Amino acid sequence: xxxxxxxxxxxxxxxxxxxxxxxxxxxxxxxxxxGEGANPVGWLVWHLTRVQDHHVADLLDxxxxxxxxxxxxxxxxxxxPDNTGYGHTPAQVAKVRPESAQALLDYYxxxxxxxxxxxxxxxxxxxxxxxxxxxxxPVTLGVRLVSIADDDLxxxxxxxxxxxxxxxx
Numbered sequence: 001x002x003x004x005x006x007x008x009x010x011x012x013x014x015x016x017x018x019x020x021x022x023x024x025x026x027x028x029x030x031x032x033x034x035g036e037g038a039n040p041v042g043w044l045v046w047h048l049t050r051v052q053d054h055h056v057a058d059l060l061d062x063x064x065x066x067x068x069x070x071x072x073x074x075x076x077x078x079x080x081p082d083n084t085g086y087g088h089t090p091a092q093v094a095k096v097r098p099e100s101a102q103a104l105l106d107y108y109x110x111x112x113x114x115x116x117x118x119x120x121x122x123x124x125x126x127x128x129x130x131x132x133x134x135x136x137x138p139v140t141l142g143v144r145l146v147s148i149a150d151d152d153l154x155x156x157x158x159x160x161x162x163x164x165x166x167x168x169x
Contacts, residue, residue: 003142004122010149011115014156018045018108021159022101025166030098034165037090041159041166042098045108046075047085048155053111054084055148056118059131059141065110074103119145 001009022030022045030042039047050066057064064081066072072079076097085096098104127142139147 003124003127004119007119007122007145007149008116011112011119014048014149014152015109015112017153017156017160018048019105021045021156021163022104025101025163027098027100029166030101030104031094032162032166032169033093034162039093039158039162041162042104043085043088043093043096044155044159044162045104046096046098047088048152048159049104049108049111050084051086051151051155052115052148053107054081055144056111056115059144060114060118065107065114071107071110074099074107 021041025041027042031040033040053064053066067079067081076095076099077083085093088096122141127140127145129141130138131141131144132139
């Protein structure tokens with residue numbers, strides 16, 4: 001298995017996890033949090049998608065999908081390219097209001113398609129390219145892609161857990 005295939009295999013697991021977390025939930029269920037300061041399913045899936053969109057767009061030196069079309073409007077937000085959910089307060093989390101599970105799925109699918117195209121063209125040597133010199137040691141493309149996948153997989157698992165709590169409520 002080459003590196004491109006390995007990364008593709010990793011990222012290709014996310015769409016099913018995202019779908020399983022949100023499919024069939026109402027807007028109210030997507031916004032339900034299990035406790036004060038906890039994140040709802042809708043926010044978790046929005047955030048993991050925003051992180052992937054933001055970071056992959058940066059790697060491609062292109063515009064984020066979030067700021068094209070009416071993605072932000074479908075979540076009750078403005079198209080701020082810097083708003084990925086990182087460091088959100090509970091009040092900011094509550095402002096992420098997906099209109100439906102389909103809005104989350106549509107946005108994730110658009111981001112995943114772009115990521116998949118990017119991964120398909122990678123060669124092993126590409127992964128050594130430094131993409132962020134603000135860290136010590138500097139971050140390579142390979143490290144960044146693993147970091148994005150790690151973050152997304154963790155949040156997908158959290159969303160699945162919260163979905164179970166929503167359904168039990």
